[in-house]
Amino acid sequence: xxxxxxxxxxxxPEALRPLLDTVLDALAEGTRxxxxxxxxxxxxQVTARLRHAIGDILPDHGNPAALHTLITALTAGAxxxxxxxxxxxxxxxxxxxxTAADLAASALNPSLDxxxxxxxxxxxxxxxxxxxxRQAGTADALITSGGTESNHLALLLxxxxxxxxxxxxxxxxxxxxxxxxxxxxxxxDPVIVPAPGGTxxxxxxxxxxxxxxxxxxxxxxxGTTDAGLIDPLTDIAARCTTHxxxxxxxxxxxxxxxxxxxxxxxxxxxxxxxxxxxDLHKLGWQPVPAGVLAVRDPADLTALNQRADYLNxxxxxxxxxxxxxGRSLHTTRRPDVLKIAVTLTTLGRHGLGALVDTVLDLAQxxxxxxKDHPTLDLYDTPTLSTVLFxxxxxxxxxxxxxxxxxxxxxxxVLGRARPDGRLWLKATLLNPRTSTGDLTTLLTLVQDAHVxxxxxx
Numbered sequence: 001x002x003x004x005x006x007x008x009x010x011x012x013p014e015a016l017r018p019l020l021d022t023v024l025d026a027l028a029e030g031t032r033x034x035x036x037x038x039x040x041x042x043x044x045q046v047t048a049r050l051r052h053a054i055g056d057i058l059p060d061h062g063n064p065a066a067l068h069t070l071i072t073a074l075t076a077g078a079x080x081x082x083x084x085x086x087x088x089x090x091x092x093x094x095x096x097x098x099t100a101a102d103l104a105a106s107a108l109n110p111s112l113d114x115x116x117x118x119x120x121x122x123x124x125x126x127x128x129x130x131x132x133x134r135q136a137g138t139a140d141a142l143i144t145s146g147g148t149e150s151n152h153l154a155l156l157l158x159x160x161x162x163x164x165x166x167x168x169x170x171x172x173x174x175x176x177x178x179x180x181x182x183x184x185x186x187x188x189d190p191v192i193v194p195a196p197g198g199t200x201x202x203x204x205x206x207x208x209x210x211x212x213x214x215x216x217x218x219x220x221x222x223g224t225t226d227a228g229l230i231d232p233l234t235d236i237a238a239r240c241t242t243h244x245x246x247x248x249x250x251x252x253x254x255x256x257x258x259x260x261x262x263x264x265x266x267x268x269x270x271x272x273x274x275x276x277x278x279d280l281h282k283l284g285w286q287p288v289p290a291g292v293l294a295v296r297d298p299a300d301l302t303a304l305n306q307r308a309d310y311l312n313x314x315x316x317x318x319x320x321x322x323x324x325x326g327r328s329l330h331t332t333r334r335p336d337v338l339k340i341a342v343t344l345t346t347l348g349r350h351g352l353g354a355l356v357d358t359v360l361d362l363a364q365x366x367x368x369x370x371k372d373h374p375t376l377d378l379y380d381t382p383t384l385s386t387v388l389f390x391x392x393x394x395x396x397x398x399x400x401x402x403x404x405x406x407x408x409x410x411x412x413v414l415g416r417a418r419p420d421g422r423l424w425l426k427a428t429l430l431n432p433r434t435s436t437g438d439l440t441t442l443l444t445l446v447q448d449a450h451v452x453x454x455x456x457x
Contacts, residue, residue: 007107016107019067026068030075037086039077040410046077079413084431084438085445088415090225090253090279092430094287101342102287105335112333114311115321121335122322128341129292135258135349136278136294137271140301142327143337144291147252148177150277153293153304153329154248155181155217157275160303162215162246169193169208170219171200171231175250178219198227198419202235209243216245222267223253226417226426227379228363228386230254233269240272249273252291254384256283260353263360266383274300283356283385283430286339301326358432359385366427366439373443375450379424388417388424391450396423398453405449412445 005015039046053073054066063069080086082093110118112125129141144150155178159166168182173195182190191212194204200220209216218240220231233249240247249270255278257263258270270276273296280290295301306312306325317323325331344352363382370378370389379388390399399416400423406412415426425446 008109012107020103022068023071026071027075030072030078031080033072033076034078034080034410036410037083037413038079038407038410040408042408049073050077082431082433084434085411085442086413087427087429087431087442088413090282090428090430092282092285094281095285095343095347097346098286098339098343101339105338108335110335112324112327112335112337113331114324118324118335121337122324124341125327125335125337128337128344131344132278132292133294136255136276138273138276138294138296140298141278141292141294142301143333143340144293144328145289146281146291147175147250147277147279148180149329150252150279150291150293151175151177151219151248151250152181152184154219154275154277155185155187156329157295157300157303158217158246158248159185159187161300162217166215166217167191167212168217168219169205169212169245171195171221173198173200173224173226173229173231174219174221175225175252178250195231198224198229200231200236202232202239205236206239206243209239209245214243214245216240216243217248218245219248219250220273222249222251222255222270223384225253226386227388227419228253228382228384228428230266230383233267233272235269237269237272247273248275248277250277252277252279253282255279255292256352256356257384259349260356260360261350262353262357280340280343283359284340284343284352285355285430286343290336290340304329355432359429359434362429362432362434362439363387363427365436366429366442369439369443373447375447376443379419385429387427387429388419389427389446390422390424391446394450398450399423399425402446402449402453405453406445409449411449412442414442414446 006012007016050073054069081091110121112118112121115122125143133139133141164186167188168190170178170190171193179190191208193208194201220233220236222230237247251270257267276294278292278294280286281288284290304326312323312325363385366387367378367382370376375392376389377392403414403416403425406414415428417424417426
């Protein structure tokens with residue numbers, strides 16, 4: 001049996017070329033078969049179609065057509081974030097140029113745990129993290145797998161600075177990864193500060209900082225998952241300064257406003273944070289993963305230092321080879337920085353800012369359409385690109401059923417949120433190619449599904 005071709009090396013590009021044609025054909029075929037933002041039929045039918053398409057996943061003898069078969073099946077059964085009616089989550093449609101860069105990263109397969117596995121990728125990561133740190137008003141930044149890992153790292157760095165008695169104070173609106181990280185790190189139970197209206201209350205935070213013994217880590221949010229709201233960052237930072245508390249800001253969603261001249265002032269106060277979570281696989285249009293943790297004081301990163309003689313021996317480090325083990329919780333680490341670098345350089349800050357502006361404008365447009373609709377209610381004017389709405393007079397059971405009906409039909413993908421205790425449909429607009437007609441179609445589908453669901457049969 002001959003050895004299968006490899007993706008890199010002298011023959012790698014020619015080995016990949018026909019396979020890329022196969023992949024692109026399968027993507028197109030699967031997209032046509034799906035015909036919408038989501039496969040129809042629900043979980044059981046999707047699973048049955050997959051089993052029928054691929055047969056034995058580990059046959060005794062290989063199937064040369066497996067690449068085409070599996071990519072077609074995966075595409076036909078995908079939730080396509082590039083479809084304008086797929087708008088449930090903070091799950092962006094990746095840019096073509098970023099996806100192409102990700103292919104090169106996979107083919108070359110460097111690992112950023114030692115310089116001799118990733119010479120240029122090491123230098124590229126330094127350039128990109130320095131550029132992103134400057135945008136955030138900090139001194140350094142790390143590449144992570146996303147907001148959850150960045151938040152975890154932020155708590156770890158704070159614990160190493162202030163000890164295991166560190167007390168996390170965060171809003172009731174905060175991402176679940178923060179309280180989960182406190183649990184994973186063995187910290188005391190977090191203090192949950194009220195967030196009336198969806199944003200952290202600075203006065204309640206002040207009371208908690210006064211009453212709860214320190215040391216304290218305050219975690220604010222710039223871009224909540226449910227409604228896309230931004231905490232009053234300047235006021236929160238001032239309270240932290242008064243009480244000597246460390247500040248982390250989870251800006252996984254709203255952090256990309258830094259690229260926008262129109263909207264970056266909404267992040268005033270961000271540079272007061274000791275650590276900042278950013279996430280470019282949300283409003284950055286990157287394939288997953290593309291997280292960042294920005295750090296004000298590079299000395300905090302000494303907590304991550306590790307020693308492994310086969311990776312960062314002292315004599316190699318003394319001879320000038322970069323030590324990468326203190327740049328991540330991971331050992332083996334793929335060069336996710338390449339797609340980020342290609343995107344930053346190809347589009348520039350203004351190009352990325354224009355995409356941010358476009359999706360925020362789309363949210364305002366959808367909100368206006370809902371507000372003017374005779375049988376739909378708008379929760380509130382959107383802050384970012386998230387719009388919450390529901391049929392007028394519908395109860396929570398009706399809203400939940402309506403959403404699942406659209407999913408089962410494969411017609412539209414909407415999320416769900418309870419900002420005020422009631423269940424709302426959530427449209428998270430991350431596709432800058434979405435049109436006014438697409439937004440109108442989305443609302444028509446919601447209205448039709450509601451009418452069908454309430455019509456006696």
